[in-house]
Amino acid sequence: QQQVKQSPQSLIVQKGGISIINCAYENTAFDYFPWYQQFPGKGPALLIAIRPDVSEKKEGRFTISFNKSAKQFSLHIMDSQPGDSATYFCAVTSSGSARQLTFGSGTQLTVLP
Amino acid sequence: GAVVSQHPSRVICKSGTSVKIECRSLDFQATTMFWYRQFPKQSLMLMATSNEGSKATYEQGVEKDKFLINHASLTLSTLTVTSAHPEDSSFYICSAATGAKLFFGSGTQLSVL
Numbered sequence: 001q002q003q004v005k006q007s008p009q010s011l012i013v014q015k016g017g018i019s020i021i022n023c024a025y026e027n028t029a030f031d032y033f034p035w036y037q038q039f040p041g042k043g044p045a046l047l048i049a050i051r052p053d054v055s056e057k058k059e060g061r062f063t064i065s066f067n068k069s070a071k072q073f074s075l076h077i078m079d080s081q082p083g084d085s086a087t088y089f090c091a092v093t094s095s096g097s098a099r100q101l102t103f104g105s106g107t108q109l110t111v112l113p
Numbered sequence: 114g115a116v117v118s119q120h121p122s123r124v125i126c127k128s129g130t131s132v133k134i135e136c137r138s139l140d141f142q143a144t145t146m147f148w149y150r151q152f153p154k155q156s157l158m159l160m161a162t163s164n165e166g167s168k169a170t171y172e173q174g175v176e177k178d179k180f181l182i183n184h185a186s187l188t189l190s191t192l193t194v195t196s197a198h199p200e201d202s203s204f205y206i207c208s209a210a211t212g213a214k215l216f217f218g219s220g221t222q223l224s225v226l
Contacts, residue, residue, distance in 0.1 A: 034215070043119070043206045043217035044157070089156060093215075100147065101208075101215060103156045 003027060004092050006104030013111050019077040021107045023090035026071065030092040034101070035064065035075045038087045047088070048075070080111045116140055117209050119218025126197055127226055134192045134221045136207030142187035143209035148180075151204040151220075160205075163190040197225045 004025045013019045023033075034049035050057045050064040050073065057064045063076040077084055090104040116139040126132050136146055144165045149157040161182050162170040169182035179201075181193040190209075194201055206220045 036217075041204075041220065041222065043117075043208075043220040046214060046216065049214070100159065100162060101157075102159070105156050106154075108154075 003102045004090060004104045006090050006107060008107060009105065010108040011110070013080045013109065015080065015082060015111055015113050017080050017111075019080045019084070019109055019111070020074055021088055021090070021109070022072065022074045023092075023104050024070075024072045025092050027092070027094075028071070029094045032093050033064070033066065033073050034091050034093075035062075036089045036091060036103075038089065038106075044089060077109075080109075082111045082113050085109055085111050117207065117216045117218040119207050119221055121221060122219060123222045123224075125224045125226065128198050129196055131193055131195045132197055132223060134194075134205055134207070134223075136190045136192070136209070136218050138188045138209045138211070138216075141209075141211040143190075143211065144187060146184060146190040146207055146209045147215075148182060148190075148192050149206045149208065151206060153204075157206060160192075194223065197223070199225045201225050 006023045035047045036044035037047045038044040048059050048062045050066050052068050055066050061078045066073045088107045091101040093101045118137045118139050120135045146163040148160045150160050151157045159172050160175045163182045163184040165184045165187050171177045184190040202225045204220050204222050207218045208215050
């Protein structure tokens with residue numbers, strides 16, 4: 001059973017546009033929702049994360065929107081740049097799991113110049 | 114931010130040989146580290162949870178005798194792929210938690226000929 005569903009699988013955006021990636025989860029015990037950025041041949045890097053007590057978190061051009069009732073969260077990349085082209089993974093975990101993450105399937109983002 | 118160092122970044126070996134991958138937390142102590150496996154264009158799959166001073170916890174379907182994990186200190190965990198075969202070729206990534214955040218190593222690309 002897939003604990004977190006991520007969409008879309010791939011996304012192409014023009015430079016300056018907004019990139020939106022969505023994730024949905026089932027287990028209400030999850031209490032930490034990070035997003036990771038991964039470039040080819042590299043490990044994932046933490047981009048931004050949110051806890052369920054807030055509905056939105058913004059860091060620079062990156063924003064997480066969180067809908068607890070719908071069990072969904074999304075990543076918004078404002079003013080997308082070609083350097084943002086990478087694979088993005090959402091993840092879920094619970095505080096009682098020592099940060100054992102379950103990852104979404106990933107979204108390949110391409111930002112056209 | 115916290116740094117997790119993984120070595121080697123790339124290794125090519127002959128079928129039947131063993132390969133050791135090291136994961137170090139450089140500026141923090143990690144009682145728990147995680148090992149993931151990633152196939153091309155796929156998500157990260159948790160293989161095992163490495164606990165300092167005790168046996169690793171393996172995910173279902175992961176052979177503990179094939180993927181030996183040792184967490185000898187608070188800053189070092191090793192993954193040894195024993196008697197490697199071509200189907201073990203993959204990208205292996207370690208991670209370690211500090212506080213609420215999880216940081217990843219840069220990954221090891223294993224190619225078994």
